[in-house]
Amino acid sequence: MTTYVSADWVASCISDPNFLIIDTRYSMRHLMGHLQHAVNVPPPKLRNPQGELLSPNELSDLFGAAGLGDFITPILYDGYDGRNSAFVAWILEYLGRNDTHIMDIVYDEWKAQDREVFYRPVPRTERQFTSHINPAVRASLEYVSHTEGLTLVDTRSLEEFEGRSDADQIPGHIPGAINVVWQALVGRDGKLLCGEDEARRIIEEAKIDGSNTIVTYCKVGARAAVGYQMLKQLGFDVKLFDGSYSEWEKSGLPVKNPSGGGDPASVRL
Template identity: 30%
Template sequence: MTDSASPLVSTEWLERNLNSPDLRVVDATYYLPVESGDARAEYEQEHIPGAVFFDIDDIKDNQDSLPHMLPPPEVFSSKVRKLGLGDGTRIVVYDRKGLMSAPRVWWMFRVFGHRDVFVLDGGLPKWKAEQRPLDDHPVLPEERHFTARLDTTRIRDRHKILGNIEAGEEQVVDARSTGRFEGRDHEPWPGRQSGRIPGSYNVPYTNLIDAESGCLKTPSGLRRQFEEAGVDLKAPIVTSCGSGITAAALAMALDILGHRDVALYDGSWAEWGLAEKLPIDKGPASKASASTER
């Protein structure tokens, strides 16, 4: 069994348990619009044996024009059960970048009430570096029933975020790069302004990853990243990013640190940067000013 206190599993653990009847493996690779790459085609060329492909741009709310917004419970249930992901299964998610989009799928399952979901630490890069098994065999999963129970406490929308700028009840922590957070770099999402939500903190998700191993940093290393950014780990947190993907990496790291009062702003900058009437800050944000704006 996995350590239920951690959302991560190691490559060693996964290879040892690949043939467990209740285990399901998921490839959740995703590429930004400005990136070259076909995640599904790459999955078909090579994947961890038995893995199914979770298409983030397909398992979404088709009634919302924003990218890959969380779907209604009945849509999520219908999609994942066709992938053989259902009640009573242990799910391990990975991606080709290491720890970029897999946490988003971990978060989605958690939001819909499935607790036995984990992320492969180091992802496919570590798996391949260790020469663990891969194949290109088509996977034909047996459909399983999935009971979706939406936990709305884990989700925030722009109205909640806007109200929070005045109220300061929750800290907004942004997973984007510092250049994007400060408004110096262009956004990869067309038509979006640059900058940040007023009063927000910046913890780039890449800072959570150990450069040498490609794995998530130790709990003490994770804690240091948040604290150095001025984040109070005893207060409520809402994570944000470009489109709700890497914000889940922050949510996962906070889960490891035992922080349970965490929600995710699903629209993130893909929504906030598009709206003309929402307030936007630019330039460096000192820890002191961010704390004051709370």
């Protein structure tokens, strides 16, 4: 499981060769300033041109090329909303890593605390990264569509969930899903995640059944990763459907559209 750590803890490890600092923000943000020794690994590098997650071998090669070896501990950090770090941490968990850390404040807060930032690219030391796939954290389209008793949590906006958004070819959501907007789980005052008490309140108000396996999804996986990490921190049995609604709406499977909008021929429920 991913561990969220303080900025002081990160600062104490930042020059330790047994750790690798990974900036999960997009490349342009990284070039505008980053933590000392940080290498840049944003989520787009972890997907193929079709938007699908790279194969385990490709992911292993990519992380190894970035300098993450089998005996190096990753420390991730992120920008304002935590989506990238949450998703990259989930990928590392899927690849079998149980030693991933995420700094619990955003980069801008680190900078606002007058901590040191750097601008020059960091040379990478290629290392051996060996994956040990952990299938328990990943939900496939087949799993979601054929497994009874799942609690599906849609972390997209309410507009998307209710089928009132133009972002989807087939507006709506997976039948039976509960909407918990991912931004509700984002922290305040520079924190990546909200407090555990607040998160439990949100989960209770959404009537999420924690006795079932929970599967989070969004459009392409990143927002769902915020929900995944929060639920995981609270001790729930949770998986992430990284194909998410983008894969579901292309599959021909039923879609629930409360608004009744979109192409009537495509809206199935």
